[in-house]
Amino acid sequence: MTEGSQGVEVTRKDFLFGVGLTGVSFVTGGLVGFGFGDSRSGDGGSPPQQATPGSGPQPSGKVTNPYPASLVPATAETTKQLTLEATEKTVDIAAGVRYNAWTFGDSVPGPVVHMRQGDTLDFTFKNTSSQGHSIDFHSAQTPWNVNYVTIVPGKSLSFRWKANFPGVFMYHCGTPFVLHHIANGMYGAVVVDSDPPLEPAREYVIVQSEFYATAGENGSWDADEEKMKAARPDLMAFNGAAFQYRDNPLPAAVGEKIRLYVMNAGPTLFSAFHVIGAIFDRVLVDGNPRNPLYGISTYTVAPGQGCTFDLTVPDAGQYPFVTHSFAYTELGAVGLLDVK
Numbered sequence: 001m002t003e004g005s006q007g008v009e010v011t012r013k014d015f016l017f018g019v020g021l022t023g024v025s026f027v028t029g030g031l032v033g034f035g036f037g038d039s040r041s042g043d044g045g046s047p048p049q050q051a052t053p054g055s056g057p058q059p060s061g062k063v064t065n066p067y068p069a070s071l072v073p074a075t076a077e078t079t080k081q082l083t084l085e086a087t088e089k090t091v092d093i094a095a096g097v098r099y100n101a102w103t104f105g106d107s108v109p110g111p112v113v114h115m116r117q118g119d120t121l122d123f124t125f126k127n128t129s130s131q132g133h134s135i136d137f138h139s140a141q142t143p144w145n146v147n148y149v150t151i152v153p154g155k156s157l158s159f160r161w162k163a164n165f166p167g168v169f170m171y172h173c174g175t176p177f178v179l180h181h182i183a184n185g186m187y188g189a190v191v192v193d194s195d196p197p198l199e200p201a202r203e204y205v206i207v208q209s210e211f212y213a214t215a216g217e218n219g220s221w222d223a224d225e226e227k228m229k230a231a232r233p234d235l236m237a238f239n240g241a242a243f244q245y246r247d248n249p250l251p252a253a254v255g256e257k258i259r260l261y262v263m264n265a266g267p268t269l270f271s272a273f274h275v276i277g278a279i280f281d282r283v284l285v286d287g288n289p290r291n292p293l294y295g296i297s298t299y300t301v302a303p304g305q306g307c308t309f310d311l312t313v314p315d316a317g318q319y320p321f322v323t324h325s326f327a328y329t330e331l332g333a334v335g336l337l338d339v340k
């Protein structure tokens with residue numbers, strides 16, 4: 001479809017903001033297309049659109065405290081120490097939407113764990129919450145029945161694992177009902193640098209996930225298991241808050257190598273990862289340099305998977321990164337690269 005086929009003059013801005021063009025599937029009702037407007041409450045007097053009308057959270061305004069997406073360089077020591085605490089914490093999953101989450105380290109996602117191939121992680125898991133939780137590192141090779149067991153409140157567990165494989169990995173709680181524990185916020189990313197390392201780049205970590213919400217107390221939101229089982233999310237997020245990098249674009253420069261470490265925490269939906277206006281020079285499946293693909297426009301990141309996306313942008317401008325599954329894009333899995 002072209003703009004001309006609509007018989008309507010449509011400016012670039014109109015397209016991005018989803019006004020004036022009615023023939024595009026993601027422009028529906030009063031919804032500001034892509035969620036690129038100031039809020040999802042619409043701009044034309046139509047009622048707001050949502051996944052489950054009347055029963056889900058509605059973001060309002062802009063996210064002002066974005067999760068830091070820049071990858072912090074790995075430290076020099078070959079044996080790294082990490083303690084993660086399972087907690088209960090109310091977090092912002094969109095502008096004005098407070099959610100009663102279960103976390104690793106009080107944030108959703110939990111902290112990014114950055115290692116180098118061959119490093120050992122000397123790990124301690126502490127459960128300071130009110131119910132049993134566990135940890136599962138997709139980057140580790142270790143027995144499930146020994147180290148991924150559920151730890152009761154007040155207890156801890158320590159074990160070590162070695163980063164034998166480079167890549168982008170998920171860690172998560174694996175305590176039943178696993179769907180609920182992941183959906184409630186218990187996940188994070190592990191990035192293992194290859195040996196030898198990839199060429200230098202501007203590096204960001206992006207964790208996609210779903211939120212399924214039912215109204216809780218004091219205006220906050222709780223997990224909705226029925227929506228989880230039906231895979232009907234209310235919000236989709238990159239790094240735990242819907243639309244946060246639309247509101248706070250990630251900077252980059254013309255001609256520089258940009259590297260996105262994309263991990264899909266799910267718990268259920270696939271990511272069709274794409275940057276609008278760009279083509280990936282190279283995608284590393286699972287983030288492993290032995291799995292390169294070249295000249296990719298959109299690539300699937302399954303729930304529980306991570307991939308490395310390299311791109312270079314020849315012209316200044318704004319480039320949205322999205323899941324190209326547009327029912328979900330509209331729920332918040334969209335951000336901007338601001339290339340100057």
Ligand SMILES: [Cu+2]
Pocket residue numbers: 102132133134173174175181186
């Ligand atoms: Cu858990």
